[in-house]
Amino acid sequence: MNRALTLAKNGMGRTSPNPMVGCVIADSSQNIIGEGWHKKYGGPHAEIEAINNAHENNHDVRGSTVYVTLEPCSHYGKTPPCAKRLAAEGVSRVIIGMRDPNQLVNGQGIKILEDAGIQVEFADDDIMSQCKLLNKGFIFVHKYHRPFVSLKAAMSLDGRMCLDNNSSKWITGIEARTEAHVMRSENDAVLVGVNTILNDDPELTVRYIEGVNPLRVILDSNLKTPPDAKVISSDNKCLIITSENADSEKEKILIDKGARVARAAVNHNNHIDIKSALEYLASQGVLTLMVEGGPGVISSFLSNKLADYVKFFIAPRILGEGKGISLNMNFADVNSAFMLSGVKSRLCGNDVIIEGRLSCSPDL
Numbered sequence: 402m403n404r405a406l407t408l409a410k411n412g413m414g415r416t417s418p419n420p421m422v423g424c425v426i427a428d429s430s431q432n433i434i435g436e437g438w439h440k441k442y443g444g445p446h447a448e449i450e451a452i453n454n455a456h457e458n459n460h461d462v463r464g465s466t467v468y469v470t471l472e473p474c475s476h477y478g479k480t481p482p483c484a485k486r487l488a489a490e491g492v493s494r495v496i497i498g499m500r501d502p503n504q505l506v507n508g509q510g511i512k513i514l515e516d517a518g519i520q521v522e523f524a525d526d527d528i529m530s531q532c533k534l535l536n537k538g539f540i541f542v543h544k545y546h547r548p549f550v551s552l553k554a555a556m557s558l559d560g561r562m563c564l565d566n567n568s569s570k571w572i573t574g575i576e577a578r579t580e581a582h583v584m585r586s587e588n589d590a591v592l593v594g595v596n597t598i599l600n601d602d603p604e605l606t607v608r609y610i611e612g613v614n615p616l617r618v619i620l621d622s623n624l625k626t627p628p629d630a631k632v633i634s635s636d637n638k639c640l641i642i643t644s645e646n647a648d649s650e651k652e653k654i655l656i657d658k659g660a661r662v663a664r665a666a667v668n669h670n671n672h673i674d675i676k677s678a679l680e681y682l683a684s685q686g687v688l689t690l691m692v693e694g695g696p697g698v699i700s701s702f703l704s705n706k707l708a709d710y711v712k713f714f715i716a717p718r719i720l721g722e723g724k725g726i727s728l729n730m731n732f733a734d735v736n737s738a739f740m741l742s743g744v745k746s747r748l749c750g751n752d753v754i755i756e757g758r759l760s761c762s763p764d765l
């Protein structure tokens with residue numbers, strides 16, 4: 402199962418809206434005779450890749466044990482159901498990392514296997530939680546109809562993301578910025594508020610490492626994004642979420658420049674309603690979302706309790722007044738304030754990374 406998990410991760414950034422899945426086939430002596438993973442959306446599933454790999458090496462999979470990180474599928478999607486293929490191949494045992502939360506499958510794959518006389522077992526709790534963590538976005542979209550949201554912020558020792566005059570380049574060092582590019586490559590989309598575009602003109606792409614560029618999303622109620630902003634490029638991966646009332650002339654200019662524009666509901670402050678924006682992103686196949694700022698947008702995700710994970714980069718500086726990450730948030734007592742669980746911390750250059758799961762995040 403550990404090998405299957407490692408294989409699954411090879412699909413990072415390429416499988417959404419499908420999950421990442423890995424599969425290992427072992428013979429009766431527990432020798433690996435086939436392995437595979439779901440390489441990209443629309444491509445063969447991990448089980449089929451592993452069966453093909455075994456056949457290519459002249460191995461017979463009859464009587465074998467199949468280790469797969471997610472319940473084999475039972476429905477005709479882009480490809481025929483894997484559970485039926487496993488039954489037709491005559492495998493004896495299937496060990497599953499986690500049940501498929503997709504209502505089209507959810508137990509149906511297991512039923513097909515058991516009806517064919519195949520012994521089905523679940524992996525142990527530790528493996529199961531690793532499988533769930535790997536596909537947290539897939540689980541969230543099926544369970545909660547929104548992506549799994551990770552907040553990334555660079556801040557000073559006094560919790561400030563920028564100075565009063567909005568300047569923030571660069572609070573943290575180059576090592577921290579490289580980590581941020583890794584995080585971008587691990588998420589389907591990265592989101593900022595329009596002020597960050599106006600003040601910093603970021604590209605929001607993956608450049609310091611090898612990796613897939615995420616969809617770049619801007620919350621911009623009045624279409625203030627400049628048509629020549631760097632974030633818009635010809636790759637059709639910049640999405641501006643605006644309000645129903647935004648000017649359609651501006652929309653046309655932005656679309657001509659290569660941006661996609663979507664309309665969403667606004668909240669009582671006339672800002673984009675975060676929940677509506679997240680539901681829209683889920684409908685577009687975004688399973689995991691990284692929110693990069695600035696303070697206004699990060700604060701909105703926190704105060705709406707629509708954030709699941711934080712990764713904060715804390716620089717050894719004191720910035721004084723300026724903007725913090727939890728604007729307009731107040732708690733009656735310390736116990737009701739947000740906590741992190743599963744906290745990890747480490748030094749990154751001269752900065753400290755603290756990350757963990759937010760207490761307001763629902764179960765996987």
Ligand SMILES: NC(=O)c1ccc[n+]([C@@H]2O[C@H](COP(=O)([O-])OP(=O)(O)OC[C@H]3O[C@@H](n4cnc5c(N)ncnc54)[C@H](OP(=O)(O)O)[C@@H]3O)[C@@H](O)[C@H]2O)c1
Binds near residue numbers: 568598
């Ligand atoms: N340290 C860091 O990690 C970091 C990261 C990013 C940015 N920054 C700094 O942050 C500064 C900008 O911060 P900021 O707080 O002014 O702006 P921001 O968070 O980048 O953008 C805020 C703007 O986004 C729009 N928006 C739409 N829907 C929203 C919603 N639900 N909640 C909040 N905003 C929404 C609003 O403008 P409309 O009403 O016009 O839509 C709002 O004024 C930048 O200058 C940059 O230097 C720092």
Ligand SMILES: [Zn+2]
Binds near residue numbers: 448474475
């Ligand atoms: Zn399948």
